[in-house]
Every structure is written in C-alpha cells, then in structure tokens.
Amino acid sequence: MLSFAFANDLPKSWQLAGGAIVCYIVYYVTWQLTVGARRRRIIAAHGCKPVKDSPELNSWKDLFFGWTQLVASNKAHKQNKLLEYTRERFRRHGNTLHFKIGFDDMYSTAEPENVKTMLAINFKDWHLPDRRKEAFLPLFGEGIFTTDGAAWQHSRDMLRPNFARNQVSDLSALEVHIVHLINSIPRDGSTVDLQDLFFRLTIDSATDFLFGESTNCLATNGSSGFASEFANAFNRSQLAVALASRSIPIVSKLTPKVAFKRDVKYVHDFTDRYVKLGLDWLKKQDAEKSSSQAGERYVFLHELVKATQDPLRIRSELLNVLLAGRDTTAGLLSNLWFVLAKRPDIWARLQDEVGELNGEIPTFEQIKNMKYLRYILNEAPTDFTALRLYPVVPANSRMAITDTVLPVGGGQDGKSPLFVPAGTNVGWNLFAIHRREDLYGDDAAEFKPERWETLRPGWEYLPFNGGPRICIGQQLALTQTSYTTIRLVQEFTGIESRDPNPWTELFTVTCVGQATKVALTPKDEKRH
Numbered sequence: 281m282l283s284f285a286f287a288n289d290l291p292k293s294w295q296l297a298g299g300a301i302v303c304y305i306v307y308y309v310t311w312q313l314t315v316g317a318r319r320r321r322i323i324a325a326h327g328c329k330p331v332k333d334s335p336e337l338n339s340w341k342d343l344f345f346g347w348t349q350l351v352a353s354n355k356a357h358k359q360n361k362l363l364e365y366t367r368e369r370f371r372r373h374g375n376t377l378h379f380k381i382g383f384d385d386m387y388s389t390a391e392p393e394n395v396k397t398m399l400a401i402n403f404k405d406w407h408l409p410d411r412r413k414e415a416f417l418p419l420f421g422e423g424i425f426t427t428d429g430a431a432w433q434h435s436r437d438m439l440r441p442n443f444a445r446n447q448v449s450d451l452s453a454l455e456v457h458i459v460h461l462i463n464s465i466p467r468d469g470s471t472v473d474l475q476d477l478f479f480r481l482t483i484d485s486a487t488d489f490l491f492g493e494s495t496n497c498l499a500t501n502g503s504s505g506f507a508s509e510f511a512n513a514f515n516r517s518q519l520a521v522a523l524a525s526r527s528i529p530i531v532s533k534l535t536p537k538v539a540f541k542r543d544v545k546y547v548h549d550f551t552d553r554y555v556k557l558g559l560d561w562l563k564k565q566d567a568e569k570s571s572s573q574a575g576e577r578y579v580f581l582h583e584l585v586k587a588t589q590d591p592l593r594i595r596s597e598l599l600n601v602l603l604a605g606r607d608t609t610a611g612l613l614s615n616l617w618f619v620l621a622k623r624p625d626i627w628a629r630l631q632d633e634v635g636e637l638n639g640e641i642p643t644f645e646q647i648k649n650m651k652y653l654r655y656i657l658n659e660a661p662t663d664f665t666a667l668r669l670y671p672v673v674p675a676n677s678r679m680a681i682t683d684t685v686l687p688v689g690g691g692q693d694g695k696s697p698l699f700v701p702a703g704t705n706v707g708w709n710l711f712a713i714h715r716r717e718d719l720y721g722d723d724a725a726e727f728k729p730e731r732w733e734t735l736r737p738g739w740e741y742l743p744f745n746g747g748p749r750i751c752i753g754q755q756l757a758l759t760q761t762s763y764t765t766i767r768l769v770q771e772f773t774g775i776e777s778r779d780p781n782p783w784t785e786l787f788t789v790t791c792v793g794q795a796t797k798v799a800l801t802p803k804d805e806k807r808h
Contacts, residue, residue, distance in 0.1 A: 319683055319701065328699040329690035331378040331387070337369075338379065346380030350528075357526075360784050360794065363674055367712040375716075376689030376698065382528040386705050387689070387698070390712040392719075392739040394686045394698075398678050398706065400747035406678035409705050415525035415532070419517050419544050420603065421596030424752075432749075435597060438587045440752050442580050448755045449644035450578065451763055457485045458767045460498035467802045471778040475614040475796040478764075479606070482613075483511050485760065486605040490598055491554040492579035510550040517543040518603070522788040548595065555594045558585040601753070603789065608672050608757045611792040613764060615670035616656070619727050621777035621798045626729065630656065634769040647762045655729035657762060667743035668714045669727055670783065672790045676745070677707035713740055774801030 322328070341347045356365035366388070369377065375390040389395070398406045407428040416426045424435040461481045466472050480497040487507075488494035495507035520540040524532045558581040580601070584594055620627050633652045647653075680700045690696035700706060717724045719740045720731070744751035751757075778797040786794050 319699065322683055322685065323699045326685045326697045326699070328685060329696040331376055331689055331698060332374060332692050332694065334373045334377070337373060337377060342380050344380070345382060346386075349379050350381070357787070360786065362787055363709075363711040363785050363791070366675070366709055367715060370709070370712045374694045375712075376686075376694055381705075384705065385701075386707065387686075387700065388707045388709060389686070389689055390709050390716065391686075391688050391694075392713060392742075393688055394706070395708045395713075395742065396739040396746070397686055398708070399745065399749065402684055403747050403749075405680060405682050405684040406706075407681050409677050409679040411529060411532075411705075412525050412677070414529075415521050418540075419521050419547065420599050421592060423593075423596040423600030425600045425603065426596075435600075436749075436752065438584070439597060439601065442583050443752050443756055445755075447578055448759050451642075451644065451759070453488055453577075454485055454760060454763060455641065455767075457481055457488070457494070457498060458764060460484070460496075461764070462767070462771050464498050465772070465800055467800075469799050469801065471797055471799055473795050473797050474617050475610075475792060478613040478617075478796070479610040480511070481764070482606040482610040482760075483514075483602075486602055489605065490580045490602060492557075492577075492581055493554070506550065510547060513543040513546040513550075514602075516540075517547060518607075519788050525789075547599070551595045551598055552591065554581060555591050555598070558582060558594065559589060559591070562586065562589070604751065604753055605756070607790040608751075608753070609760050609764075611670075611672040611790050612667060612757065612761050614792045614796045615672075615783070616761070616765065617798065618777075618779075618783055618793050618796045619669075621775050621779075621796070623727065624775075626656065626727075627775055630765075630769055631773060634766055637766070637770070639770060642763065642766050644759065647759065647766065650762075650766070652729070653762060653765070655732050657758070657765075668720075668741060669725070670791070670793070671710040671714060671743050672792070673745075674711040674787075674791045675707060675709050677705050679703065679705050710742055713742070716740070768800075771803060772800040773803050775799070776801075 337349065339348060342349060353362065353365065356362045370388075370390045376394065377388045379386055379388070408426070413426055420426055422431060424432060424439060427435060458481075461477055464477055464480075465474075477498065484494045484496055484498055495511055497508060497511055517540060520537075520543070524535070527535070561582060562585045581594075581598065584597060588594060620630070629652050633650055637646065642650075680702050682702050684700050684702075686698040686700055686706070688695055688697070690698040713719070715724045719737075720735075723731075739746065744754040744757075776799045778799055779795060781794075784794045786792050
C-alpha cells in the first residue's frame with residue numbers, strides 16, 4: 281500500500297517511465313521464455329554459431345544503421361562497381377557476412393549450399409523480401425515474380441504451358457525481327473551499340489510473342505509513337521523500381537514519384553489495350569464455339585485469357601513475363617557480344633562452326649547440335665559461360681518467414697550452421713559465386729568456353745535460379761540468344777571492339793554492361 285501511495289506521489293513523467301520499464305521487463309521475460317527458448321533449442325540442436333564479426337562491417341557506426349556499408353555501397357554503385365565491390369568484400373571477410381541495412385539485420389552469402397537450402401531444401405521457409413514486393417507491385421502487380429505461396433503457385437501453373445517445347449522451337453516469328461536487326465546495323469564499318477539494338481529486338485519479339493502485336497522498334501518504318509513511348513516508359517519505370525528495391529524503406533517512401541507514376545500509368549494503359557483485345561478475342565471464340573486451328577499463329581495472351589478473365593491479373597502476368605522475356609535475352613546477348621568483340625580467337629572458331637550451315641537458317645535441332653556454340657553459351661541446356669561471368673540477375677535475396685538454419689556461414693571459419701531468425705533477409709551473390717577460384721580454378725575470372733568440356737557444376741552455377749522457382753522461360757531465352765547469335769555470325773564475318781574499356785556494369789532490375797560498341801564487317805564486304 282505504501283509503495284503504491286509513494287508511486288502516486290511521483291511526478292507523472294516518472295510514473296510513465298516506470299510503467300514503461302515494467303512493461304519492457306514483462307515483455308522481455310515472456311519473450312525469453314517463449315521465442316528465446318525455442319530459438320536456443322534450434323541453435324543447440326543444429327550446432328549453430330554466429331557469423332564472424334568484422335571491424336569493417338560491424339563497427340560501432342554500423343550497430344544501428346549500417347552507415348559504413350550504406351556509404352560504401354552507394355559510392356560503388358555510382359561508380360558502376362557495386363558487383364566488384366561486393367565480390368572483394370567476400371574475399372576479405374569470408375563467404376557469409378552479417379551487417380545492417382537501415383535498422384534491419386542482413387546476411388549476404390556466396391555459399392552454394394546456403395543458396396540450395398533457401399531455394400530448394402527448405403523452400404517453404406523462405407519468401408520474397410517485403411521490400412522487393414513493395415518496390416515491384418506498383419509496376420508489375422501481383423504476378424509470378426512478386427508473389428509467394430498459393431498465389432505464386434497459381435501463376436506458375438497458369439504460365440508454364442505457354443513455354444512448352446513447340447512454342448520455344450518455333451523460330452519463324454523471331455526471324456522477322458532478326459531481319460530488322462540486321463538491317464539496323466551499319467555496313468560501312470562505323471560504330472554501333474549492339475546493346476541498344478538487342479533491347480529493341482527483344483521488346484519487339486517479346487511484345488509480338490505476348491500480345492500478338494510487336495512494338496516494331498527496329499522496323500525501318502519505325503514503331504508507332506505509342507509503342508515507342510511504351511518501351512521508354514517501361515525502361516524508366518524499371519530503373520525506379522530497382523532503386524526503390526535497394527533503398528532503405530524510409531528513403532524510398534520520401535523519394536518523389538511523380539515521374540514514376542506517370543510512366544507506370546503509360547505502361548498499364550498500353551498493356552490494358554491488349555488485355556481488352558485478348559478478352560474480346562475470347563468472347564468471339566466462345567460465341568462462335570471455335571477453337572485454335574492447326575497452323576494458327578500462337579499468341580501468349582490468347583492462352584492466358586483462357587486461364588483467367590481478370591483484367592488486372594492478365595496485365596500483371598503479361599508485365600512479369602515481359603520483364604523476364606526482354607531483359608534476360610537482351611542482357612545475355614549484350615554481354616556475350618561484348619566479349620566476342622574482344623576475343624578474335626573465339627570469334628574465329630564460332631565463324632567456322634556456323635559456316636557448316638552453309639548460310640541456311642538454323643532449325644531448333646541444328647542449334648542444339650552446335651558444339652562450340654554450346655561451349656560459349658552452355659555446357660548443358662541451362663549452363664552459360666557468358667552467364668557465369670556476367671549473370672543477368674547477379675544478386676537476389678529471400679526473407680525467412682520462420683526461424684530457420686543455413687548449413688554453413690557460422691563460426692570463425694564460416695563452416696558451422698547459421699541460425700536465421702524469422703523476418704531476416706538473406707541475399708546471395710551469383711557474381712561472386714561464379715568467380716570463386718576454389719570452385720572454378722585460378723582462371724575463374726577468364727572467359728574460357730573450353731572449361732565446359734569437363735566442368736559439371738551443381739549449385740555453384742545458377743544463372744536461372746533453382747528449385748521450385750527455377751525460371752520457366754529459360755529455354756526460350758537460350759534458344760533466342762543462340763538463334764540471334766547464329767544469324768548475326770552468318771551475316772557478318774568481321775567484328776571489332778570500339779570500346780577500350782573493360783566490361784562495366786549497368787545495374788537496374790537486371791544487369792548488363794554499359795554498352796556493346798562494335799564495328800561489324802558484312803559477309804559480302806569481307807570477300808573483296
């Protein structure tokens with residue numbers, strides 16, 4: 281009684297402070313007896329150890345905000361050296377790191393076994409990070425790249441049939457756009473940025489495949505202003521999404537979004553026009569009780585509207601697939617041709633192999649049987665030399681939705697299991713993994729197609745993700761990249777790099793080099 285009377289005599293501020301302290305003590309004790317006890321049991325059962333502290337990553341300045349890493353990463357990004365910065369950070373401190381991003385704990389790993397655990401073994405313990413969803417949703421909506429659980433599974437089940445072998449192997453529609461590409465390349469030896477042309481090629485072919493109507497950005501008569509602006513708006517809005525996904529949430533929320541919202545509206549309005557056409561097509565099919573005829577041109581949208589008639593869902597899935605269908609192929613082509621221009625030895629061998637076609641347009645089966653092209657691009661149907669050194673998605677992440685464990689990364693040597701609390705983000709860095717000398721040899725940083733004669737990588741090579749979320753469009757990307765490369769090699773017999781600089785990253789949602797500046801010699805000119 282006296283204690284309560286004494287408390288009532290205290291100033292109001294003291295009473296509030298005392299109440300807060302009591303509440304915290306009750307919360308702390310309760311947490312330790314429930315969540316804390318459960319976590320200690322998990323740690324003990326698996327023999328987990330914390331990640332080794334690093335003075336560079338875990339100094340007093342980084343305890344609450346990760347300030348040192350934010351400044352260093354931002355500086356590297358502005359210099360277009362973020363990937364090399366992160367790779368060197370692993371080389372200095374080990375293959376699994378712990379640091380702060382804003383007020384959140386973050387792990388970053390270059391250990392294949394950890395990636396395998398997140399993407400496959402304990403797949404259900406991990407979801408896409410909240411920050412990524414918040415950044416992607418305004419532009420891409422709820423689709424295969426922005427959802428988890430049942431919603432993601434429904435998207436995947438709905439989209440998978442559209443990437444069947446018979447769709448991937450039909451190259452006739454792509455040839456139309458390849459002709460436009462060839463006609464856009466100077467034949468007088470002047471410099472051309474192939475990267476710009478490759479991105480126009482892939483948005484033309486992707487919109488043709490998805491919508492049934494191409495933007496025709498490469499066509500000699502030009503695309504419509506509406507279609508051309510769609511491509512520009514899509515580029516700008518993607519860049520804004522990328523910046524938001526890598527920013528501290530409060531910074532992202534305070535960043536002005538007037539231009540971004542305008543671009544998003546343009547992209548949505550453009551896509552909605554085709555959604556309406558697709559739904560009208562379905563109504564017509566139903567009214568006439570007709571079905572697709574043999575030989576009728578395949579249109580992705582027509583198959584999609586058969587699976588769902590929700591306009592927002594259709595738009596979202598179209599834009600999700602457009603992101604992958606355009607950027608993956610264009611990025612791979614850009615990086616590959618950057619290297620080809622600087623490696624006359626590889627170019628000469630590729631010319632010899634393509635020459636065996638005697639100028640004939642390659643079939644799907646002929647593409648698969650081209651041995652040296654496979655060494656340049658792939659050791660097996662999904663393994664790319666170009667994608668090893670220059671992965672189009674060089675970094676990715678997941679968020680633990682339950683307390684879980686990674687197999688390695690803990691302890692002073694980084695070989696003990698690591699406990700990851702629910703709500704923690706873990707990123708992995710393919711750029712670093714694909715260049716690890718202990719996995720690929722002392723020449724890991726060298727573009728060496730011949731290594732694929734004997735190399736049989738597992739989870740240390742992951743250009744198209746892995747596990748249940750492995751890319752369903754990878755065969756389409758591989759086939760289109762191979763076909764485009766063959767057709768250009770058939771048309772041009774000489775190549776010269778017009779860029780004295782080494783490959784330098786341009787990191788948005790995906791990653792390519794800054795440019796692919798070359799000069800090409802046409803086949804007819806080489807003969808004279």
